[in-house]
Amino acid sequence: xxxxxxxxxxxxxxxxxxxxxxxxxxxxxxxxxxxxxxxxxxxxxxxxxxxxxxxxxxxxxxxxxxxxxxxxxxxxxxxxxxxxxxxxxxxxxxxxxxxxxxxxxxxxxxxxxxxxxxxxxxxxxxxxxxxxxxxxxxxxxxxxxxxxxxxxxxxxxxxxxxxxxxxxxxxxxxxxxxxxxxxxxxxxxxxxxxxxxxxxxxxxxxxxxxxxxxxxxxxxxxxxxxxxxxxxxxxxxxxxxxxxxxxxxxxxxxxxxxxxxxxxxxxxxxxxxxxxxxxxxxxxxxxxxxxxxxxxxxxxxxxxxxxxxxxxxxxxxxxxxxxxxxxxxxxxxxxxxxxxxxxxxxxxxxxxxxxxxxxxxxxxxxxxxxxxxxxxxxxxxxxxxxxxxxxxxxxxxxxxxxxxxxxxxxxxxxxxxxxxxxxxxxxxxxxxxxxxxxxxxxxxxxxxxxxxxxxxxxxxxxxxxxxxxxxxxxxxxxxxxxxxxxxxxxxxxxxxxxxx
Numbered sequence: 001x002x003x004x005x006x007x008x009x010x011x012x013x014x015x016x017x018x019x020x021x022x023x024x025x026x027x028x029x030x031x032x033x034x035x036x037x038x039x040x041x042x043x044x045x046x047x048x049x050x051x052x053x054x055x056x057x058x059x060x061x062x063x064x065x066x067x068x069x070x071x072x073x074x075x076x077x078x079x080x081x082x083x084x085x086x087x088x089x090x091x092x093x094x095x096x097x098x099x100x101x102x103x104x105x106x107x108x109x110x111x112x113x114x115x116x117x118x119x120x121x122x123x124x125x126x127x128x129x130x131x132x133x134x135x136x137x138x139x140x141x142x143x144x145x146x147x148x149x150x151x152x153x154x155x156x157x158x159x160x161x162x163x164x165x166x167x168x169x170x171x172x173x174x175x176x177x178x179x180x181x182x183x184x185x186x187x188x189x190x191x192x193x194x195x196x197x198x199x200x201x202x203x204x205x206x207x208x209x210x211x212x213x214x215x216x217x218x219x220x221x222x223x224x225x226x227x228x229x230x231x232x233x234x235x236x237x238x239x240x241x242x243x244x245x246x247x248x249x250x251x252x253x254x255x256x257x258x259x260x261x262x263x264x265x266x267x268x269x270x271x272x273x274x275x276x277x278x279x280x281x282x283x284x285x286x287x288x289x290x291x292x293x294x295x296x297x298x299x300x301x302x303x304x305x306x307x308x309x310x311x312x313x314x315x316x317x318x319x320x321x322x323x324x325x326x327x328x329x330x331x332x333x334x335x336x337x338x339x340x341x342x343x344x345x346x347x348x349x350x351x352x353x354x355x356x357x358x359x360x361x362x363x364x365x366x367x368x369x370x371x372x373x374x375x376x377x378x379x380x381x382x383x384x385x386x387x388x389x390x391x392x393x394x395x396x397x398x399x400x401x402x403x404x405x406x407x408x409x410x411x412x413x414x415x416x417x418x419x420x421x422x423x424x425x426x427x428x429x430x431x432x433x434x435x436x437x438x439x440x441x442x443x444x445x446x447x448x449x450x451x452x453x454x455x456x457x458x459x460x461x462x463x464x465x466x467x468x469x470x471x472x473x474x475x476x477x478x479x480x481x482x483x484x485x486x487x488x489x490x491x492x493x494x495x496x497x498x499x500x
Contacts, residue, residue, distance in 0.1 A: 027473035046452035137481025215241030377402030
């Protein structure tokens with residue numbers, strides 16, 4: 001679960017962190033952060049709240065789901081998360097105390113009216129979502145960077161967030177006073193780490209918070225370039241981690257790298273102009289030949305002959321077959337057995353993902369382009385199955401659309417020509433090239449999700465009913481969790497490391 005209903009404190013007259021009945025759904029998207037070697041080292045989490053209709057009333061006029069049930073739902077999500085304490089935070093204790101007091105009052109006087117437990121605050125619900133297994137899987141061992149408001153910082157629930165797994169980002173417009181500084185000092189003493197976000201011009205807020213920040217995230221597209229050399233030098237000499245945000249072109253990456261920046265947030269690695277920087281693992285043309293053969297329903301003998309021309313592919317396929325659990329009872333020892341055990345569909349998906357693998361000996365979960373392609377493909381597959389009358393064929397087409405939407409980043413040149421070489425169907429090509437049809441709409445939705453463009457997602461969902469914004473966010477993190485685990489399923493096992 002990646003979206004959770006919470007009562008909305010943001011309406012006029014409502015105090016932050018309080019509730020008065022209406023609800024929202026909290027959704028997350030993630031954006032990759034890379035290190036100086038171009039490998040994944042973290043994700044920024046983009047939060048968005050969607051208005052929900054009022055809770056329907058039961059026959060007796062009472063809400064169909066009480067505030068106490070909402071609180072229990074959020075606390076259950078916290079308790080179910082891997083490694084999370086089981087509802088021992090202050091909110092859970094307060095809820096339990098309130099329930100115990102109500103029970104005691106009822107026992108003493110049956111006429112006493114019971115009041116439901118207070119619903120969770122927004123921060124409590126966000127924390128419950130952060131602790132959920134899908135979020136843990138989507139981060140896949142990398143730290144998550146999360147914007148935190150002043151209200152969130154003062155909510156005790158924030159201390160349930162594992163300090164070793166998340167970095168708190170502070171916006172430049174936050175109200176800074178002695179009380180905030182004192183709270184940051186307390187959290188810092190408990191090993192929470194802070195990053196000053198979206199820095200364009202160093203101001204008074206920046207100066208007051210800098211001593212407590214581990215890192216500074218520079219808004220690269222909007223900062224004055226003349227300011228960068230001096231600012232980066234001063235911050236590096238102060239021992240601060242430098243993060244360049246908005247790095248979507250290779251030239252900006254190279255500029256930031258030359259200035260000593262440590263991390264880079266953006267999609268420069270997924271653009272066609274970076275194709276020459278990606279080292280080849282299995283020969284690209286060999287992979288293309290294999291994909292073309294797989295598209296024609298080949299015999300085992302034909303597959304065997306093609307694979308024997310590529311020892312690297314044979315090595316990976318043998319690993320895949322022996323780790324898939326399909327060859328129950330004995331170890332796969334021949335190529336023919338590996339083909340039969342794995343199946344052409346799994347071989348095809350494995351080959352498609354190998355197109356994006358960096359040629360270095362890089363763990364699957366650290367390769368940004370492979371992760372992005374796998375996540376997008378899995379999202380497309382999951383999302384199309386939520387639509388009316390979609391079946392296995394539509395799911396396969398959706399997966400192909402997602403996985404090949406980045407193919408120009410590998411081969412460069414004309415995307416249209418590369419798609420023609422792959423002999424993809426017209427609907428798939430139209431979706432990738434022109435965003436046409438249902439597949440094109442889904443591709444637009446996942447592209448917007450990657451950028452945290454929530455308004456665009458809302459517009460796409462109008463034409464993708466019954467998919468909603470919260471569905472898109474939920475499927476996005478589920479797809480990221482699937483892509484980030486080397487042994488997630490039979491079609492991925494054996495890809496723990498991509499070797500030359």
